[in-house]
Amino acid sequence: MMSGLRMQLEPRLFRGVDFAIYLGARPEGRYATTPAFVAVEIVSLDDRYTELTQRLEDYRRWGVPHVWLVDP
Numbered sequence: 001m002m003s004g005l006r007m008q009l010e011p012r013l014f015r016g017v018d019f020a021i022y023l024g025a026r027p028e029g030r031y032a033t034t035p036a037f038v039a040v041e042i043v044s045l046d047d048r049y050t051e052l053t054q055r056l057e058d059y060r061r062w063g064v065p066h067v068w069l070v071d072p
Contacts, residue, residue, distance in 0.1 A: 007032045007039075009062045015055060018042045018070075035063035043071040 005020045008031040020036035027034065039059045043052065052069075059067045 002026065005032055005036075006030070007036075007062075009058055013058065015058060017059070035059075035065075037064070038066040038068060039064045040068045040070060043069065 019040035021038035023037045
């Protein structure tokens, strides 16, 4: 499991995920360039619903099979 990971989903689209779980080798380098097995986003008070749902959809489009949203 990795926290605070930056992911490069497209050449000009980067996302910072709260937690990512990889099955196998951990990503190396400055950014993760392969989809995680699980991406976890934790809702914070300043998150806007539209931006949050866009991030979740970006992970799914990129190929992350499990996208979790945690709302404490």
